[in-house]
Amino acid sequence: MTAVEIQKRVGDEPWHLLVLDTVPNYVDMELLPPSGQSVVWQYRIIYHFKDERVGLWSDVVTITVTG
Numbered sequence: 813m814t815a816v817e818i819q820k821r822v823g824d825e826p827w828h829l830l831v832l833d834t835v836p837n838y839v840d841m842e843l844l845p846p847s848g849q850s851v852v853w854q855y856r857i858i859y860h861f862k863d864e865r866v867g868l869w870s871d872v873v874t875i876t877v878t879g
Contacts, residue, residue: 815860823851832860850878 820830845851855873859866
């Protein structure tokens, strides 16, 4: 495989492309919510070979982040 497509969903928003990553250990640098507030971030990935998706979406990983 040549890359992984990482998608992110914040709260109830639709999935959006976070990055098409070709180097392991991507770090999401999005700012945390305001102090005292929390939000749910969800991630999923799928492999890419050249410019095509390959396989099935991964399981969804969910984390709650607090500012």
